[in-house]
Amino acid sequence: MSDKCDLCLLGLIILSSLLTGISGVDDHVFISSGENVRLSCNNALSDCKSKTTWTYYNRFRHSAAVELITLGIKNKDTERHERLSLESDCSLNIKNVTEEDYGSYSCRQWTEHQQQGTDARVYLHVLHVSPSSSSSSSSSSSSSQTEISPGRSVTLSCQLYSDTGLSCDYWVSSEGVELLWVNQAGVDLKTDSRYQILSSSDQYRCIITLTTTLLDEDNNREWRCQLTQRNQVKTSVRYTVKYSDVIFVRNSSRTDHM
Incomplete structure (x- = not known):
């Protein structure tokens, strides 16, 4: 009986983690290919541009997260760096969205080599x-x-x-x-x-x-x-x-x- 309860609790924890983004902690953005999109950094600090790192993850396309912007500087090794820009409010702009841009984007803030707060995650559909x-x-x-x-x-x-x-x-x-x-x-x-x-x-x-x-x-x-x-x-x-x-x-x- 105890084993069954443990399994039920584990199932609830997994379901809760999947629904975190839907419940409002994370943001969900729907966009059509060919359009431009702005992804908000909801945990942005004041004067945050040089303190912001944006990472991208897609479980079907990458085995690990990819850093798109590191402390305000674009990673030129990424295939789409020319379509990316960082705004003064630390939001991430993506020009001419393609179907390959779907996935989760995380905004992280740093001060004096320490992360401030938790990551702000945006799911792009x-x-x-x-x-x-x-x-x-x-x-x-x-x-x-x-x-x-x-x-x-x-x-x-x-x-x-x-x-x-x-x-x-x-x-x-x-x-x-x-x-x-x-x-x-x-x-x-x-x-x-x-x-x-x-x-x-x-x-x-x-x-x-x-x-x-x-x-x-x-x-x-x-x-x-x-x-x-x-x-x-x-x-x-x-x-x-x-x-x-x-x-x-x-x-x-x-x-x-x-």
């Missing part, structure tokens, strides 16, 4: 859309561009990249996070029989795909992958179909910052 089309004669090098034409089938895959260790089911049931494909009027495309909408997931992504056969009247039509939390739009990616001599799908994104 990135929404990204990858199109494909049966009419493409060759694969496109850009995730926002693919050859299309009327009468062909096109599939748009909307993916939310996350490194919290929590399942998509948890995000939906407990945090009210939902991925939707909607039209220009904001109507859920699941209500239209011409669209096939499928949801899936893996270790680090929640995925929702849209598949449809293109019609002549789809020229200039917009579809939007929308991420909501408790029915409030957090970020979205818009795709507009264009038929022309050079046929492509154009991508733009918008995030409603809270």
Whole structure:
């Protein structure tokens, strides 16, 4: 009986550690790829810029944390140092976010070689859309561009990249996070029989795909992958179909910052 109680207690401790970020101790930021994002350092000191270290960790991409900024100085050995900047309030700016930027970021403050307070952690969740089309004669090098034409089938895959260790089911049931494909009027495309909408997931992504056969009247039509939390739009990616001599799908994104 004692062993069972010990196991139950251990389970509660693990669950509590996973939910720490959701409960408000850590920050969660949702952003679409291609946008710029600002990650706040909630434990910043006054005149903190030269005292700040930002580290990045992603369990699926790195075996250990990577120092992006050390005491206010950017680490030029990191592959994305040109897209990073440190603000006077010690927040971290990331330009032109990619799906590979998802993960946890920690802000640490130092004075006289001693850490001050605890790390302030921010989880960055990135929404990204990858199109494909049966009419493409060759694969496109850009995730926002693919050859299309009327009468062909096109599939748009909307993916939310996350490194919290929590399942998509948890995000939906407990945090009210939902991925939707909607039209220009904001109507859920699941209500239209011409669209096939499928949801899936893996270790680090929640995925929702849209598949449809293109019609002549789809020229200039917009579809939007929308991420909501408790029915409030957090970020979205818009795709507009264009038929022309050079046929492509154009991508733009918008995030409603809270």
